[in-house]
Amino acid sequence: MLTLMSLLLFLLVLTNLTLLGSSRLAFCIRTVAVQGVVLGCIPLIGLHPFTLQHGLLSLSAVVLKGGVFPWLLLRSLRVARVKREVEPFIGFSVSLSIGFFVLIGSVVFASRLPLAGHHNHLIIALAIFTMVTGLLLLISRRKALSMVLGYLVLENGIYCLGAAVADHIPMVVEFGVLLDVWVAVFGMGIAMYQINREFDHTDVDRLTELRG
Amino acid sequence: MSVVLLLFLLIPLAGIAMAMRVRRGAALFWLSLAVVLLDDLCLLVGMSDLPVCLPITTAGGWFYLDALSGWHLLVMLLVFTASSLFALVYFRADLASDRLSIATARRYNQLWLGSLWTMTLTLLANNIGLMWVGMEATTLVTAFLVSIYPKPAAIEAMWKYLIICSVGIAFAFVGTLLVAAALPSGGAGSQQLFWTQLMTTGGYNHLLLKAAFLFSLVGFGTKAGLAPTHTWLPDAHSQAPGPVSAMFSGFMLNAALYCIMRHGAIVNHALGSDMFTGRLYIFFGLMSIVVSAAFILHQRDIKRLLAYHSVEHLGIITLGLGLGPAGCFAALLHTVNHSLCKSLSFFAAGRLGQLYGSHDMDRIRGALRNAPLWGIALVGSLLALIGVAPFSIFISEYLLVKAAIDRQAIAVIVIFLVGSGVIFVSALGHLIPMAWGEGQMLSKKHCSVSAVIVVTVLLSLLLFLGLFLPVPIRNFLDQAAFLTGGVQ
Numbered sequence: 069m070l071t072l073m074s075l076l077l078f079l080l081v082l083t084n085l086t087l088l089g090s091s092r093l094a095f096c097i098r099t100v101a102v103q104g105v106v107l108g109c110i111p112l113i114g115l116h117p118f119t120l121q122h123g124l125l126s127l128s129a130v131v132l133k134g135g136v137f138p139w140l141l142l143r144s145l146r147v148a149r150v151k152r153e154v155e156p157f158i159g160f161s162v163s164l165s166i167g168f169f170v171l172i173g174s175v176v177f178a179s180r181l182p183l184a185g186h187h188n189h190l191i192i193a194l195a196i197f198t199m200v201t202g203l204l205l206l207i208s209r210r211k212a213l214s215m216v217l218g219y220l221v222l223e224n225g226i227y228c229l230g231a232a233v234a235d236h237i238p239m240v241v242e243f244g245v246l247l248d249v250w251v252a253v254f255g256m257g258i259a260m261y262q263i264n265r266e267f268d269h270t271d272v273d274r275l276t277e278l279r280g
Numbered sequence: 281m282s283v284v285l286l287l288f289l290l291i292p293l294a295g296i297a298m299a300m301r302v303r304r305g306a307a308l309f310w311l312s313l314a315v316v317l318l319d320d321l322c323l324l325v326g327m328s329d330l331p332v333c334l335p336i337t338t339a340g341g342w343f344y345l346d347a348l349s350g351w352h353l354l355v356m357l358l359v360f361t362a363s364s365l366f367a368l369v370y371f372r373a374d375l376a377s378d379r380l381s382i383a384t385a386r387r388y389n390q391l392w393l394g395s396l397w398t399m400t401l402t403l404l405a406n407n408i409g410l411m412w413v414g415m416e417a418t419t420l421v422t423a424f425l426v427s428i429y430p431k432p433a434a435i436e437a438m439w440k441y442l443i444i445c446s447v448g449i450a451f452a453f454v455g456t457l458l459v460a461a462a463l464p465s466g467g468a469g470s471q472q473l474f475w476t477q478l479m480t481t482g483g484y485n486h487l488l489l490k491a492a493f494l495f496s497l498v499g500f501g502t503k504a505g506l507a508p509t510h511t512w513l514p515d516a517h518s519q520a521p522g523p524v525s526a527m528f529s530g531f532m533l534n535a536a537l538y539c540i541m542r543h544g545a546i547v548n549h550a551l552g553s554d555m556f557t558g559r560l561y562i563f564f565g566l567m568s569i570v571v572s573a574a575f576i577l578h579q580r581d582i583k584r585l586l587a588y589h590s591v592e593h594l595g596i597i598t599l600g601l602g603l604g605p606a607g608c609f610a611a612l613l614h615t616v617n618h619s620l621c622k623s624l625s626f627f628a629a630g631r632l633g634q635l636y637g638s639h640d641m642d643r644i645r646g647a648l649r650n651a652p653l654w655g656i657a658l659v660g661s662l663l664a665l666i667g668v669a670p671f672s673i674f675i676s677e678y679l680l681v682k683a684a685i686d687r688q689a690i691a692v693i694v695i696f697l698v699g700s701g702v703i704f705v706s707a708l709g710h711l712i713p714m715a716w717g718e719g720q721m722l723s724k725k726h727c728s729v730s731a732v733i734v735v736t737v738l739l740s741l742l743l744f745l746g747l748f749l750p751v752p753i754r755n756f757l758d759q760a761a762f763l764t765g766g767v768q
């Protein structure tokens with residue numbers, strides 16, 4: 069069990085670093101999908117005793133994050149006819165180096181958190197790392213699609229944090245959260261379609277009509 | 281009694297379903313109005329003895345209404361009733377000229393009722409996780425109301441709104457998770473995140489709870505338009521159609537602030553004092569007032585001007601929350617005053633913008649001559665907004681200053697008064713030419729009955745609450761302020 073968990077956590081780190089360092093959007097979408105599947109599996113292994121409800125929740129998370137979201141996003145990628153992220157505000161190699169430092173920082177930070185003994189510090193550290201990766205993608209990229217990916221990675225980090233620290237969240241709420249994220253991605257997809265139609269591009273840094 | 285709570289959740293859903301079958305544009309807007317009026321009727325009949333009948337619990341404890349959420353429910357229904365009535369006036373010309381197709385009108389009304397539903401869910405949820413789900417859903421539902429006319433600027437505003445608020449509210453969820461993590465381990469299972477449970481348990485981890493409040497304040501504060509994360513607000517408010525801006529400013533921001541109040545009360549209860557939350561409330565409140573004053577000074581667009589006024593007034597409410605029980609009382613009174621007043625001013629700005637064909641304040645001249653009804657609405661609501669007596673905002677601001685004096689928070693009073701002084705002068709500077717200035721003459725348009733009703737009722741409510749605060753309302757506010765304080 070322990071080794072399987074280590075493998076999943078290793079994959080989580082790997083997907084984050086991949087996202088920070090790559091420019092091809094279709095590849096990024098698939099990486100986020102892999103991350104979603106990995107995260108869906110984490111609560112099933114070792115964290116909680118297995119129940120039907122947890123199984124259902126993990127299954128819906130895997131289906132949504134590994135199947136529905138990438139499908140939606142790849143579709144809007146085709147409509148918008150963009151292939152790669154060009155000249156982000158923070159370059160790929162710089163983002164990667166920032167990513168490494170954040171990873172070390174969050175491991176140190178999580179080991180000092182005053183949490184009760186049964187919480188898993190490593191998972192908390194990686195949750196924080198994933199959240200910061202999402203925020204970095206959100207602020208440093210130009211294409212609308214990269215922002216949606218950043219939002220998804222941030223959500224993934226929060227999901228991971230929830231699995232690690234809070235065993236009190238009832239199922240109804242967990243499903244509500246998943247539903248909200250699904251609607252959010254759907255809405256952002258429609259928004260990208262509208263931006264593309266009205267502006268003929270999806271570079272969010274060129275949306276500058278409204279100021280002051 | 282508890283059946284009424286479920287009705288509040290079912291009626292808007294029924295309305296959304298019925299809208300699928302309606303085939304005429306105007307009928308869709310009447311349907312929305314009917315749904316909101318039915319909600320009003322439920323409130324009047326089912327809870328005529330407010331706030332005595334509170335708290336009410338139903339559905340195994342999942343839905344819950346106490347004085348704090350009851351007060352916000354009242355404000356929400358006032359804003360939705362007025363805005364749904366105004367929508368009849370606002371969209372009439374566009375419906376007649378086919379600028380608003382049936383499909384768009386149907387989408388608008390379904391989203392409108394959807395936002396009513398999500399906000400009701402936020403208020404009635406007993407579980408703070410479910411409250412978060414409702415709040416996040418309001419963003420998703422209302423985003424497409426901003427760009428119901430798909431102009432480039434509106435789409436830009438919608439995109440910013442969707443991204444900034446989704447990310448903000450994601451942070452609020454971290455706050456919710458940390459509350460769960462701060463709970464003593466072992467307990468009542470799925471009941472643990474129930475507000476009613478949270479306020480009776482002890483033995484929280486204080487450090488985690490403080491961190492939780494910071495996340496909730498910043499997260500929900502983004503949605504409530506508190507500086508410095510208010511940047512989506514002027515764009516979304518200025519690009520949305522009139523009734524939507526009124527609903528955003530009149531209630532959606534307050535719904536987010538309501539979530540902050542709940543989280544603050546939990547922290548106060550656990551720490552046994554309101555020192556920690558109070559300082560943060562005061563800091564964010566004052567910052568919002570100062571930032572909005574700077575932007576109001578140099579504003580050209582009337583709807584952006586009003587949007588920055590929202591930042592200011594939400595800042596004032598937040599400031600009040602940090603000033604003890606008397607401050608909470610003032611803050612909650614300010615909530616209803618600001619909501620009424622801001623709805624009216626957005627109605628006037630929306631209608632004048634349609635008549636003049638622009639929201640540029642340099643082009644809106646002599647509104648009192650050209651469109652007397654909306655001119656009066658603009659003058660009355662802007663004067664009320666900047667705190668002129670005898671309108672009700674003057675009273676709540678006066679109570680707030682009094683609460684600050686009692687706490688001897690001199691620096692707070694100075695910053696608050698300087699900020700509102702700057703806003704007073706600059707808003708008057710914008711208002712006078714708009715109302716009385718010389719400019720283009722417009723052909724007189726006839727005013728519909730619904731327009732007259734909306735303006736008269738809202739203006740008289742603002743005046744009435746300024747002159748006289750009935751005892752039941754005072755008791756209601758006392759109870760709600762007590763809950764906001766959270767210290768037993």
